[in-house]
Amino acid sequence: MSPVLTPLADRYASWLTRPAAATVDTSDEDPDQVRAMPVILRVERDPAPSRTALLEAAAAAALAVCLAPEAEAEWAEPLHEWITGRIRKVSRRARGAHWTAVHTLPGVTIEVDGAEARALLPYRVTETPKIVSRLQISGSELPDTTTPAAPRPGVPVLWLNPTVPMTAGKAAAQVGHATMLLAAHLHAAAATEDLRAWAAANFRTAVRTPAKPDWQAALPGPDPAHAWTTRGVVAVRDAGFTEVAPGTVTVLAHRA
Structure with missing residues (x-):
């Protein structure tokens, strides 16, 4: 599998444990060089997609771009620039001709139970x-x-923070972060067969919202590395530019 996600695993623990205010410090960035991944959600009027299926499609599509064959070829440079900086995603919605038009741009489309998302x-x-x-x-x-329904055995679960309301667009970006972090940790752990099996299943996940006590019990705590090695859990911590407060843990990804 492509090593493109290696920088995520390398800096994961430091990002998760830094002070909340530090997550929004962009003083070291050149605004003209900032990259973001567009995640396009297909939202037709009739029938409208299921929220859960759409989030699962977005989660898979974001990772699929990073691990596509092109990620080690013509996409390597922009992906490297993006992943070594802040992992920004911007979700947008499209239907009809606009949905067709985004397929002229480089990216990957994933369909889950009739819901479609395209990460660019x-x-x-x-x-x-x-x-x-x-x-x-x-x-x-x-x-x-x-x-x-209850998550199927053998499928990674992305748990949404039950205490923080998020729009579907915001949640789509967060679950996309989660699959990337999970794949980065699997790669760092040399879990090659797990990654190959996940890829063969089109990076399918189950996006669910746990009860508040279960969420609290699953949080990594002060030792993110221990939470990963003992429980197979990684956390997405948001910088707080939109919808949530800086430092909020938005998603927990649980290894299958």
């Missing part, structure tokens, strides 16, 4: 293609009409 190669924010920039960010809230 990260662009410098100042150079975002018009096809993408014209798509709306807001309005992506989608309630689940049914309670998701």
Whole structure:
């Protein structure tokens, strides 16, 4: 599997344990060089996709871009620049002709139970293609009409923070971070067969919201490395630019 995600595993523990205020310090960045991955959610009027299925598609698509064959070829440079900086994602919604148009841009589309998401190669924010920039960010809230079933055995679970409401767009970005962190840790642990099996399943996950006591019990605590080696758990900690406070843990990824 591609080593493109190695920098994530290398700095994971330091990022998770740094003070909340430090997560929003961008003084070392050149604004003209900042990259973000567009995650396009297909949200047709009828039928509207299931929120859970759409999040699972977004989680898989973000990782699929990082581990695609192109990640070690023509996509290597932009991915490296993005992953060695801040891992920004911007979710947008599209339907009809706009959904068709985003397929002219490099990326990967994943479908889960009829819901589709396409993650694109990260662009410098100042150079975002018009096809993408014209798509709306807001309005992506989608309630689940049914309670998701229990996660299937052998599938990684992405647990959403039950104490922090997030729009579908925000949650889509967060679960995309989670799959990347999980894959980075599997790669660092030389779990090659696990990664290959996950890739063969199109990086399928189960996105669920736990009860508050279960969430608290699952948090990594002061020793993130121990939580990974003993429980197979990694955490997404948000910088707090949108919707949540800086330093908020938004998702826990649990290894299958």
